[in-house]
Amino acid sequence: MAGQRPTTAPEPRELLSAGELDVRYQGRQILDVPLLTLHEGELLAVLGPNGAGKSTLMRVMALLEKPAAGWVRFRDCTGVAAERELRRSAAVVFQRSHLWAASVEYNVAVGLRLRRTDRNETASRVRRACSALGIESLLERDVGDLSGGEAQRVALARALVLEPEVLFLDEPTANLDAEVRASLREDLARLARSTTRGTLLITHDRAEAFYLADRVAVLKNGRMIQVGTPSDLYENPTDSYIAEITGAELTLSGRVVGREENLLVVESGGVRLLTLGTAPNGANVRLAYRPEDLILADAPRESSARNRFEATVTEVRPVGGLFRVRLDGPPEVLAVITRSSAEGLGVRPGARFTVHVKATALHAFPS
């Protein structure tokens, strides 16, 4: 109502959402997504390994492909009305963008011409979009003469020039060299945020997803296994795949032997470890942990870490300013420590230490 003032932080508003999605190719289900919402002002990454169904999910959400069942909602519309609205207000950049055999200028202007935008306005918007992506000098160039990085910048300019409400990016940097990728990635996130009201980024590159996105939706075998902020996923992975992609080691395995408070008791290599997770007694589990969460001490000591066990150093490897230290109790684990603590403790193969690790730093996943 007019005159009413918001009193609390506003709830995130829905921009585009899809639900109860079921996509099948030749009878085989390849996508099963109960609900995914892109919020106003958000960059949402869909992360998953190759073949997880990410690109299919994007084409369905962009209404370029019809699912066997499910709905997509945009501006309170679904079905044909949503498709009409979205065609006008969305733009998609594919992994391998098709550029029309013509000049860069023609390609960047193509969407505006489809919308019958005034000639002068088209020219000025094309110039603006190209200069934002650093390809202003290429305007007259034939697209056949462009490098891969330049071509993908043209594809991005062509999408951004439309000032789309929703921008879909399907692995936009996957085909580029590492160096080009890094520079494009920076521009991409900045421009996506300043130009659009919401961006859906499809990627198999976890660094890209965690670095650029406000929220990350993880897709595996066609199923959405977790949606959350990068720190949610880092701190509370619900799946061993997510633990792994957020930098955890999954070398430890064991068996659930009991329960203590909210924690599981897992036996691994003859040692009882308290861990987070849900699994029935007797279940075999893999334990995810981050090597930097392991603390080495020359004797058991007072600490809040509820897990401790003796282990012998089997390998020490310098990595930058850090050391990766492999130890075997059993169990066999990997720790990352600083150069100064390695020197202070005298870490070398054969040395024996007490390993301390917090119960909340271990996540058990059924194996």
Add this chain to the structure above:
Amino acid sequence: MTDIILRSLYVSGSALLVASVVGLPLGTVLALGRFPFRRTAATMVYAGLALPPVVVGLAVYLLLSRSGPLGALELIYSPPAMVLAQALIATPYVAAITMAAVESVGPDVRLQARALGATPLQALLLHLREVRGSLIAALAAGFGAVISEVGAVMMVGGNVLGETRVMTTAIVLETRRGNFGLAIALGGVLLAIAFAVNAVLLALSRQGERRLFPS
């Protein structure tokens, strides 16, 4: 002689126009459509490339002759009959080359166009734009097939002086009469016309794209 040259251009040009109106959409539909017997239809179009003009002439003759099913139209031995026969010869050329050209670009083009807001029709035009050079080649091949053809026009036109005589039939007649000079002159004009038409079509495909495909 001028009227023979103009009649040749009129008959073969009209036949190409008819073949384009039929062949361009037909080739596009066969390339992009998904319907039963599409493969069979495509094979028939390719087989049409090997259709002997005299067989087409015979079929049109039987259709339009006084006692034929369309004999009442009294079209036999008239330019419209020649246009019909040549259109039947040119259509497979236009359709087959169009089909191959449209198929040579993947469905990604239309997906990309739709992803930038194109309607299905706009997406199709942006697809055809990518193969515009080959579409011009399809027209050139169709025209080449009919301007040089003699069998069908001879059979359904009758080579009547001042009415249905065209360059190819005139060359046949003058050679038989021993008027080699006239035959050679007509042959030279025919080659020059074929060259000129192809040059114009090629120039169109290079420079005229902006007019053909609004950008």
